[in-house]
Amino acid sequence: MLAPVIAGVDGSTESLAAAEWAAREAVRRDRPLRLVHAWNWHPRQQDGEIATAAQRHLARRALRQAEDRIRRSCPDTRIEDEQVEGPATAALLKASEQADLLVLGSRGLSGLSGFTGFLVGSVALGVVARAPRPVVLVRAGEEAADEHLPDGHGNASIRTGYRDVVLGIDLADPCDEVIRFAFEEARLRGARLKAVHAWQQPSLIGLGPGDLGLVSGPERAEEWFGFLSAVLQVWRDKYPGVEVAETVTEGRPQSVLVRAASGASLLVVGRRTTDRPAGPRTGPVAHAAIHHVGCPVAVVPHD
Missing domain, CATH: 3.40.50.12370 (Rossmann fold)
Structure with missing residues (x-):
């Protein structure tokens, strides 16, 4: 079986842009796309079973949101998804061992104040610094047309x-x-x-x-x-x-x-x-x- 292109998703704007980019890349490489959501239970926050159920619900929602967006923009993508428990960096590093390519969202240095998505800052940098496979970082707002030259009128185009x-x-x-x-x-x-x-x-x-x-x-x-x-x-x-x-x-x-x-x-x-x-x-x-x-x-x- 071909190793998939893997995208880390958490529902953030960056991760959705990364998932869409990963879908286009999976089609280019003729490989399946695997969406991975990592969640980490903290036992002091609340009752364990309640916390687990809440985390799984949020994970399912984030994965469904990414899948729906990909179906609209890149319908030829073969999609599978996975929920993994553990610290985000460790979970994504483990997932990358099975990947042809790992794709994450990133905001770089700007715009981090008050942002809560986990695929930014130390997580993204920690994965890039240790992953055994190539990692692509994609910024929020990245669209298919951004990969292409403008048309004859200077407008964005995917043609x-x-x-x-x-x-x-x-x-x-x-x-x-x-x-x-x-x-x-x-x-x-x-x-x-x-x-x-x-x-x-x-x-x-x-x-x-x-x-x-x-x-x-x-x-x-x-x-x-x-x-x-x-x-x-x-x-x-x-x-x-x-x-x-x-x-x-x-x-x-x-x-x-x-x-x-x-x-x-x-x-x-x-x-x-x-x-x-x-x-x-x-x-x-x-x-x-x-x-x-x-x-x-x-x-x-x-x-």
Whole structure:
């Protein structure tokens, strides 16, 4: 049986947008969609049986709301649902082990004050930092037309081609898992893949006695561009139908990627899974993308 695309839902605006995006992605991948609602019983709140019944009722309502919305917008989706008990982060991480892809709602840093949905803040970040499978974060208000280019009159449309899939690539450590994911997403959409690498001039402290001034900015950019083209050539051969645009830009990777993702249908970044003394982390580039990029962001784990 094919692993499903899984979406976490709780009835919030973000989770409904994530469920709809996940439904479209499941159709693109020809996989079933599984909606998962996690609830956690706190024994001090009220009688155990009453609490359980209330939680199950709320879970059923949230799942039904997501299913009804998907049936209207994406009727070809094969939907199943599941209620799981436990802390949201742990429950979603366990669900992700069975997933082809996990999709969650997110608001990033803005708009969190007073918001009670669990698929924001620490839960979403905790899942992204530890999930064994790729995780896509989708913002509230994301609609099908947002993935597509505007029509000839500048209006939103779902009948036009897809916007670019943007890949943030670190040429110091190019990772096959991340590149493969981005190429596949572009292929599924028939979209152009825009591969972006950000580079910075070396610090004067790190230069040797004879290094200063040997390589100018334009020359260094040309070297990076040649390296990027070489890294991607094998993937161009594997995905001959995917149009690729390569970009190297001087600047901080976080800032470069946020700008590059403006107007994209999807941004793809990597997350190293190697254990660190401080525990699992998303890394500065993925963290910036999650909080500041407007389009859906796919975070792909890699060794």
